Amino acid sequence: MECVLCRIGNENAVITETKHWIVSLSHDQSYLGRCLIVAKRHVGSLSELKKCEWEDFGEVVKRLELALTKAFNATLFNINCMMNDAYLKHPPNPHVHWHLRPRYSHTVVFEGRTFFDKEFGHRFNPEKTRKVRDNLRDDIIARMITYLGT
Amino acid sequence: MECVLCRIGNENAVITETKHWIVSLSHDQSYLGRCLIVAKRHVGSLSELKKCEWEDFGEVVKRLELALTKAFNATLFNINCMMNDAYLKHPPNPHVHWHLRPRYSHTVVFEGRTFFDKEFGHRFNPEKTRKVRDNLRDDIIARMITYLGT
Numbered sequence: 423m424e425c426v427l428c429r430i431g432n433e434n435a436v437i438t439e440t441k442h443w444i445v446s447l448s449h450d451q452s453y454l455g456r457c458l459i460v461a462k463r464h465v466g467s468l469s470e471l472k473k474c475e476w477e478d479f480g481e482v483v484k485r486l487e488l489a490l491t492k493a494f495n496a497t498l499f500n501i502n503c504m505m506n507d508a509y510l511k512h513p514p515n516p517h518v519h520w521h522l523r524p525r526y527s528h529t530v531v532f533e534g535r536t537f538f539d540k541e542f543g544h545r546f547n548p549e550k551t552r553k554v555r556d557n558l559r560d561d562i563i564a565r566m567i568t569y570l571g572t
Numbered sequence: 573m574e575c576v577l578c579r580i581g582n583e584n585a586v587i588t589e590t591k592h593w594i595v596s597l598s599h600d601q602s603y604l605g606r607c608l609i610v611a612k613r614h615v616g617s618l619s620e621l622k623k624c625e626w627e628d629f630g631e632v633v634k635r636l637e638l639a640l641t642k643a644f645n646a647t648l649f650n651i652n653c654m655m656n657d658a659y660l661k662h663p664p665n666p667h668v669h670w671h672l673r674p675r676y677s678h679t680v681v682f683e684g685r686t687f688f689d690k691e692f693g694h695r696f697n698p699e700k701t702r703k704v705r706d707n708l709r710d711d712i713i714a715r716m717i718t719y720l721g722t
Binding site for chain 1: 617625627630634638647648649650652654656658677692693694695698
């Protein structure tokens with residue numbers, strides 16, 4: 423059964439990768455810098471992750487949080503592993519991935535666009551979506567990469 | 573500044589603990605077995621977690637997922653680290669904690685009460701709350717402990 427998350431490395435929104443994880447900028451940028459952290463192997467649940475994968479995940483989260491703080495002055499981060507969608511299909515074919523949403527206590531202007539986290543201090547609004555054009559997406563990625571270090 | 577999460581070990585809803593994490597049954601049981609995984613030390617962000625804390629967290633998640641699968645036949649798990657509330661106060665005083673919500677493709681009857689995950693396959697409903705009485709809460713904890721192993 424085809425898994426779109428197994429192919430995420432082929433897309434042109436990749437920000438960084440490590441031995442076990444690959445990070446891709448989300449199409450939705452309603453929370454500036456929102457990204458997806460995807461397990462490189464096709465693993466279906468968190469309970470199947472190995473120690474080395476958790477360790478590496480911690481390192482990825484740390485690098486992303488620090489980069490987003492430097493790049494856009496993010497205030498805090500919401501990190502979620504949901505896996506709901508995979509269970510709408512029969513049979514389900516889940517692939518571990520995390521949604522990271524930076525949250526902002528202040529307005530951010532980046533490349534002339536204004537980002538405002540109206541719900542700061544509260545749950546993110548899942549209905550809010552903001553698709554950005556390819557050139558802005560590339561600029562967001564480039565800015566994040568600048569601060570990601572190696 | 574007082575931190576309620578530093579005191580969670582003193583409450584009577586503790587399910588298990590490890591070297592670095594403590595797990596407490598949530599007051600809200602709209603998703604049966606919902607629990608809170610709280611860092612034992614007062615650490616304010618995921619980027620400050622040490623390798624050993626991530627490794628230990630992975631082990632806690634694994635034990636909880638397996639126990640909830642055996643105890644209630646949970647289908648999948650939503651795991652979220654939000655930290656929003658802490659930033660409503662000035663100055664913020666965040667303490668790393670995760671919300672684990674088991675999700676169910678089927679109705680579960682436990683101790684004569686029916687639990688139905690109406691939103692299965694979709695985002696959990698944050699408006700839905702179900703406070704349970706102390707004796708039912710204790711029964712849920714006891715059932716989980718039975719399957720947690722050591």
